[in-house]
Amino acid sequence: MKVTGPWKNLVILATAALALLLPAAAGAGETIKIGVAGAQSGDLASYGLPTVNAAKLVVDEVNARGGIQGKKVELLIEDDMCKPEHAINTATKLVSQGVDVVIGHICSGATKAALPIYREAGVTVISPSATSPELTQSGQYPNFFRTIASDDRQAQPEVEYVVNVLAAKKVAVIHDKGDYGKGLAEIARKLVQDSGKAEVVLFEGVTPGAVDYSAIVQKIKQSQADAVIFGGYHPEASKIVSMMRKKRMNTAFVSDDGVKDNTFIKVAGTDAEGVYATGPRDNSGNPLAQAAHAAHKKAYNTDPGAFYESAYAAVLALVNAMEKGGSTDMAVLGKALRTEKVDTPVGTIHFDDKGDAVGVGFAMYQVREGKFVEVK
């Protein structure tokens, strides 16, 4: 076939374009792609954005010292708004872009939805914040690790505090019907019953986003509970606490790291005073944590938000495992994560067989004069 006239130029152009594409495709194999997935917009954006910043800071540092075994690291940042249905799309998109490892997701429900997709693709995932116990304990996800303690380890200090320090005899356990909140509430209920020191007088879920929680607050009052354990996030917690204070109830309110967020104090205002919440242990004495905070301050001129330290630790652990293991293969990387100890802002950690970090834990905080203060 003879190509003539204007078509000739077009064929030459097309050939040239194809030739240009080839080196680009070859070049893609030279970088290590780290996906960062989590809520970056929506209600819970404040939980996900610090992780993005942590990943950027660590990766910039790694690239500045020459990358991992000579390969540059590239970030692929995707938003899942903490919604399981979005998380599936996010995971599929990351896998189709050839991601090697993923930092995320942020919320337990979204993480659970995304994990099977990563597992099929052989992608290792480290979450800085998904605390649902079944993610590791079900044994279904050998590719999953986390740098935050799971809910059962979080429920434990909650219940111990309520039963031993507050000496509550009757406990009301309330949750938001979500994976995270309900899971935590169920563990707390079991721990209270097993303790033998207190009884659970109420165990109920509230609908997130409802206009008014006065009925459930009346019910808490009716149950004559000495303490409320709430499993869920800060928007519901602040509404319930405000309503309790409005009804002149001084019942202790104990919650989790979904509430230990400065937005909670900002929204609940003076009603937040005295509320207890568990959160990752205070690492401000750790020099690596101080360095991580200083780096954030320098790069963004603000203080980092929720899960920043555990996200920083997740990226460091991942980079360390890739360097020591020499591969991004799921099995090799998994082995390196389990055996190689790494110094991070949350302490020196490695991972157990199930994927939970050894060396991290929770502490109890209380709101005092508009700040979360660690209580012993």
Place this chain on the structure above:
Amino acid sequence: MVSRCPKQEPLALVQALVFGNKPVIPVEPSALRRYFMDYFFELFCSGLTRGAIYAMIALGYTMVYGIIGLINFAHGEIYMIGAFTSFLVATVLSIYGFPLAAIVVVTGISAAIWSSAYGYTVEKIAYKPLRHAPRLTPLISAIGMSILLQNYVLLAQTSDFLPFPKLIPEFAFMEPVAHIIGSSDLVILATTTLSMLLLTLFIKFTRLGKAMRATAQDKTMALLVGINVDRVISATFIVGSLLAAIGGLLIASHIGQINFAIGFIAGIKAFTAAVLGGIGSIPGAVLGSLILGLTESFATGYVSSDYEDVFAFSLLVLILIFKPSGLLGRADTGKV
């Protein structure tokens, strides 16, 4: 817990059978009285407040439906915009140290004007061009408007929850009953009652109100006798949005927090209440809202808040089976 008092057995048994919960009903007679009398009254008050909150929004749904037969799904968003406007105005005014009463009045007026402007514009952009389209078309347009407004506020303002200033003070005379019913509950109840009365008077006795009723009965006929139907429809949207804005101000102050998504659930619940009471009927919207609020409150109090929505929507289904046009709705015979 083994129950000793025969009176409590049926309820406790049902609770244990259906929900597997340990019966929470007390045994001693005095506690029993407290359980059935005081607790009942407390739940009743909670339900009334909740119902009054729904009613402020449901009135707008029902008015628009009564006039043009459209379910205005963007109405929840108008309420949200009212709350956001209130937030911005109230925050600015409190920075300048205005007295609380002045803040409330100025905030209320500006929220009402701003929301009405939105309501008016939404009607002109999304519904008026579709006036003669099939019924489903403006419905989809309404859903589109709702998504648009939500995302507009998300982008223009923030995705975070914002602390809403306490615009309703804690009245000293309410202190003895504050554990049952708060000052903001009282204000919401009073405002809803007043709004419904004024609205009824407005519809019954003013020229514009009469024109509204005429348009609701027969649009073509109203046009023939010289009523400017377009203007009447605009006025309906303005009045509905105004109520939603005042609702937004009061409810946000009651809850103490706002974000861009608050209009969705509130809107769905208010819409349900309007259908329950008979959509198109103003007393029906209030009645439906109160019934919905009370049902939810009692379901939470005596059964479990897990089943709150189950009870509310089962009631809706039951009422619609026996009275398809809602409690106070007119039967739509359909025009031939």
